[in-house]
Amino acid sequence: MASPRFLPLLRAAVALQAVAILVQAITAGLLLSSPGGRTLHAASAGVLLLAGLLHLAAAVLVWRPGGGPPRAIAPAAGLLVATLVEMALGMAHLKALHVPVGVLMFGGSVVRLVQVWADRRADATAAV
Structure with missing residues (x-):
């Protein structure tokens, strides 16, 4: 279970990243x-790059000073x-890649968002 002190930051960072990826799809249109x-x-x-950096920083904070598991760092x-x-692919105009x-990033961000909020339900169950 992750540290309650940094878990809200991780949730906010994951949500921001998911929204930023959605905005990327909209601006692609x-x-x-x-x-x-x-x-x-x-x-x-x-903005998406900054959100990704924030997500990584929050994952490290949940693990190291927070005492939580390091499993949030890999995603x-x-x-x-x-x-x-x-x-890099966009700057190289390689649309086929x-x-x-x-699309994979969007799916991954949705999966990560669900994982973070599923942890919230587990935290609430453990508190009761």
Whole structure:
């Protein structure tokens, strides 16, 4: 069980990352349909990178000073690496790889979000 002190930060970071990935999908649609879409998609990629860094930092805080298990670090690091790969593929204009990696990231973020909130129910059950 993760430390209650840093668990809310982890939940907030995972939620922010999931929203940022959703915004990436929306701005990808704008990229195809409007002239300013490329700028919005690039700006939201920066926000996604920051959200990924926050997610990783929160996972480390839950583990090290919080005394929780290190299991939250691997998914956070995986999503951060996927974000960096995704950014490189986008800058290289490799849409055939960029789009599937983005879809995998969206699925991974939803899975991670469910895992974090499932931990919340386990925490509530343990408290009772």
